[in-house]
Amino acid sequence: MTETQSIAQPPPAPHIPVPQAEEVYRSVLEATELPRIIRVTDNLYAAAFSLMKLLPARYIIDRAEAAGVLTPGTPVIETSSGTFGLGLAMVCRLRGYPLTIVGDSAIDDDLRNRLQLLGARVELVEDHGAPGGIQGARLARIAELQQEFPESFVPGQYDNPANPAAYAMVGDLVTRTLGEVDCLVGPVGSGGSTCGLAASLRLRKPSLHLVGVDTHGSIIFGPAEGRRVLRGLGSSIIPGNVEHAAYDEVHWVSPAEAFHATHELYRENGLFMGPTSGASFQVASWWAQRNPYSTTLMVLPDEGYRYQSTVYSSSWLDESGIVPVANTDGPHVIEHPDEAGDTWSRLIWARRSYGSVTGRELPA
Known part of the structure; x- marks a missing residue:
């Protein structure tokens, strides 16, 4: 090779900037406690938590x-x-x-x-x-x-007002990210997330429509207590943090329906979440489809890793006698919680008290 000859050199690699973290978190608590806000469809968004509680x-x-x-x-x-x-x-x-x-x-x-x-x-x-x-x-x-242990401290998640108050942080995040939200859909257990987040979002939009998702066998909204296969939402007590007059409507979903929605949430959107998230997605996607000009936000409380040997396991589902199935007909509209039956039901709660809807006093 002569001095005048040269070896062809590859073009220089393009400069790709390395993304920088906006901040360094002070602890895993700070890094984990807030949700990711994810666009699922044109008008449906998810507040997806790794560990909401x-x-x-x-x-x-x-x-x-x-x-x-x-x-x-x-x-x-x-x-x-x-x-x-x-x-x-x-x-x-x-x-x-x-x-x-x-x-x-x-x-x-x-x-x-x-x-x-x-x-x-x-x-x-x-x-x-x-x-x-x-x-x-x-x-x-x-x-x-x-x-x-009289010197002990009991957080008391069911009745401690600091539970719903914590979600003001999430409300601020949602407002900064999405602006006004027309409808909030979320599972109801202690009442903290739905009541707390709705209270925060209603500071900006008082007309926010709140949809609570419960399951059969729960007594939170009035039906008789029974066995709850779908755990993580619903309750055999009525928590003090459930503000019944905050809800515009309430849905009851079955395990088979919620498990199918959990699988669908993962298959179609890559969101690997738990069954309470599936229940929330089942109701929120239905509501968003029927209200295409409204911004709907659904609460997805935790990821699916805890449920790999149960909800995501075909052998466990077979042993439990549960066949995940979609309810393509949508919810059955009822007039009283006692009519909820054992499949997807919907009641227009209309921000009424527990007593005015059920005709019964709140249990002591």
């Missing part, structure tokens, strides 16, 4: 510390068989509070292991037919432990 757990602990009722080393005792317990365990581990979780058989082995790895003591109770069902039994055990 982490937010109220952290907020309740913050408020207790600020009030001086929670000091270093104070035992924390709470009832939970799901994600509130997990969120609380993360907070207590990072801040050094010994934690006891009183739950039931809904705490699967994987969840129990995660709680214990975070240092929580897990105590399971059974339903002996007492008033309030399994949640009543859990609350009764909490009361016993409070007597045994």
Whole structure:
């Protein structure tokens, strides 16, 4: 090769800027507690949480510390068989509070292991037919432990107003991201997320339409208590944080319908979420399709990894006798909660009180 000859050189690689993080989070709590706002269809958006209950757990602990009722080393005792317990365990581990979780058989082995790895003591109770069902039994055990450890702190997710107040942060995020929201759809368990987020969003748009999603066997909106296969929403007690007069309509969905919607949410949108998210998607997608000029936001409370051996497992579904199936007819419109039956039902609640809708007083 002569000096005048040259070897062809590849063109220089284009400059690709490396994305920079907007901020460095101070802890995993801060990095995890808020949802991603995701556009699903033209007018349907998701507030998709990795672990929604982490937010109220952290907020309740913050408020207790600020009030001086929670000091270093104070035992924390709470009832939970799901994600509130997990969120609380993360907070207590990072801040050094010994934690006891009183739950039931809904705490699967994987969840129990995660709680214990975070240092929580897990105590399971059974339903002996007492008033309030399994949640009543859990609350009764909490009361016993409070007597045994009078210096302890009980977050009380069902009745603590700091639970719904925590979701003002989510309301601010939604408003900055989407502006006004016309309809909010979310599963109802403790009442914190739907009531708290609706209250925040209604500061900007008072006419916001709130749709609560419940399941058969729950007593929150009035039907007789029964067995709840679809856990994570609904309740065998009526939490104090459920503000009935905040809801414009209520839907009851069955496990088969919600499980199908959970699978559909993943298949069609890549959102790998839990069954309460599936229930929310089932109702929200129906509502958004029928109100194409309205902006609909659905709450998706947690990811699906906890449910890989159940809701996402064909063998578990077969053993449970559940065949996930779409309800293509939509909800059956009812006039009273007692008419909810065992398939998808819809009641126009119209921001009325529990008593005015059901004709009964709230249980003591």
